[in-house]
Amino acid sequence: MAAKKLLMIVGDFGEDYEIMVPFQALQMVGHTVHAVCPGKKDGDSVKTAIHDFEGDQTYSEKPGHNFTLNATFEEINPEDYDGLVLSGGRAPEYLRREEGVIEMITHFVEADKPIAALCHGLQLLSAADAVRGKTLTAYPACGPEMEAAGADYRDVAATEVVVDGNLVTSPAWPGHPKWLAAFLEVLGTKISH
Template sequence: MTDDVKLLMLAGDYVEDYEIMVPYQALLMVGYKVDVICPGKKAGDKVLTAIHDFEGAQTYSEKPGHAFVLNADFDAIDTDEYLGLIIPGGRAPEYLRLNARVLEIVKAFADRPIASICHGAQLLAAAGIIKGREVSAYPACRPDVELAGGTYADIPVTEAVTDGELVTAPAWPAHPAWLAQFLKVLGANVSI
């Protein structure tokens, strides 16, 4: 890999900490350049993150995470420069889907590699790109997937599913499977 192979990542305040930090660092590690953007923000600005954990309650718990420093300007993005898109979960997708430019960005990747995890399916659904596709997400997003015409993949929290160039997973415990499948879709040749 060389750093001229670029990926784009969408972020917003209260993105899930592990779902932005781990893929960002892992993809850098194998040689991709990953530009991370957020509406209304520029390179050097920060987004706040939240750590979601599974502690036996009816839903996940939420704790403050790290501040993530963005490295690209939202308003300057040209989607044609990127091989693929990463959509982390958390609470950010819930409100990012209300931004018309965010939806345009997601739609621009409809026929390219996309890795979406957890609540990222809310952006896929809002962009209208999952009709007829198998999609995993956090279980509370099942209605979003199904109302958008997708088939919800009810898989273990440690697994991921690939449908064409779309790789999805329920939550951060799936990182090993999710990132491995995304790298395969990207055409990466990574082995130890």
């Protein structure tokens, strides 16, 4: 397996697990992962939030870790990357309005490169008009937005994954095992036992 170069677009109050876990797990298997945020540079950090399901009508939110970026958004050329990772939390709702984010995402979509997105990360793909005609999942509260944007939205358990070509999606961080495994398969990564 040739190691891949992957890009993560993150922001303040992105979901802690959904940033930390894929960032570390994808590196663990040998891939290079660059995490960037508009307006921030290599060495800066974003604040994350921990979202949990505690019996309320929606998730609760608590302070997470500070996550250190390892690349500078303004210096990124998406052509240099083999795949894209979009995590959830609150960051996607404002990242989709940041200059350059949609253009970056559009490169991955138009080049048909592998994209792993989960939870509210699908809001970034919706804003890039990249979900029309795609079978996918997202955090359930984003389902109506996905349908309005022309996606074939699937309401699946939080532990599940939906794959449509090079697009790998899951509703939330409980889906990490299947979501990451499916993304590695799409990337062509082979894990030997």
